[in-house]
Amino acid sequence: MTHPSAHAPATDRGAEPTDWVLALGTPGHEQTVAMRQLHGLLVRAAAHQVWRMRSLVDGCSPERVDEIANGAADVAMTTLLGKLHTFEGHSRFTTWAYKFALLQAASDVRQQAWRRQEVRLRDLDPSDLQLPDRRPGGPEQEAEALDLASAMARAMHECLTAYQRQIAVALLVDEVPIDVLAARLGTTRGALYKTVHVARTRLRAELTAMGYLDEPRATGAAAGQHTTDPAPEQP
Amino acid sequence: MTTPEFSTALERLLLEDGPYLSCEECFERLDVYVESRLAGGPAQPDLEAHLRACPACAEDVASLTALLRDPPQG
Numbered sequence: 270m271t272h273p274s275a276h277a278p279a280t281d282r283g284a285e286p287t288d289w290v291l292a293l294g295t296p297g298h299e300q301t302v303a304m305r306q307l308h309g310l311l312v313r314a315a316a317h318q319v320w321r322m323r324s325l326v327d328g329c330s331p332e333r334v335d336e337i338a339n340g341a342a343d344v345a346m347t348t349l350l351g352k353l354h355t356f357e358g359h360s361r362f363t364t365w366a367y368k369f370a371l372l373q374a375a376s377d378v379r380q381q382a383w384r385r386q387e388v389r390l391r392d393l394d395p396s397d398l399q400l401p402d403r404r405p406g407g408p409e410q411e412a413e414a415l416d417l418a419s420a421m422a423r424a425m426h427e428c429l430t431a432y433q434r435q436i437a438v439a440l441l442v443d444e445v446p447i448d449v450l451a452a453r454l455g456t457t458r459g460a461l462y463k464t465v466h467v468a469r470t471r472l473r474a475e476l477t478a479m480g481y482l483d484e485p486r487a488t489g490a491a492a493g494q495h496t497t498d499p500a501p502e503q504p
Numbered sequence: 505m506t507t508p509e510f511s512t513a514l515e516r517l518l519l520e521d522g523p524y525l526s527c528e529e530c531f532e533r534l535d536v537y538v539e540s541r542l543a544g545g546p547a548q549p550d551l552e553a554h555l556r557a558c559p560a561c562a563e564d565v566a567s568l569t570a571l572l573r574d575p576p577q578g
Binding site for chain 2: 313314316317318321359360361364365367368371372375376379397398414417418421425437441442444446447448458459462463465466468469472473476482485
């Protein structure tokens, strides 16, 4: 099946505005045309994203791609117009606009893919850090890996709050998509990422102190990063 | 002792994700970053560390890159 192009009416095509922000922000015919062109652009970007993730889409027909893409484009358009004043021209307007559609479409596909799957916060189970059946190295490396897994389990219980542990398990062990988890918990992607960042920082610091990890290299970009937590995350 | 190099939950828990950079900031920089990289611009270590640690943001970058390389007709 070839890549389906989401359809946009003929009136959406033709020359794009030379100044999108001006065209979109000035009431009148030009604004109406620019709005249609923008929506068409977002639909096509959203369709691109849905197609990329088609293995997650039930019954991935061109019609289904269109349906998801149009829904995502509608939401993306609202979000974009609310942030139109933030466009600074450091990239092409179309590139800037595309990202709103891609983000929304990707999130929508993930939400739909997980809609029938229960997501529950749980604590670490000893089997979570089991090693894969096939791994490199001999018995000595296997013993080291098992020792590290055991140390990790201890560190998770000693260094993390229950919430941090649950979020780390959900995102990094169960691999629940971050936006799916955020929606289920009524929080944001950013808040969850902050939580898992803090968790990783603490775990690396603890395992380094215990001698299981090498000391981090002191580069300009990395200096100080391992000991400074960002502002407290919720809850 | 270095971390064993195989992809597991353990590796994801220990992944080096650089100085804190939020998903929101990553999104803000996404368009400029992708255009720059496609034009041969420099790496951005802080952003790229976030992308290694955040599959959702990494997908956004990969998708935008693919889209700019092969824009939809219209």
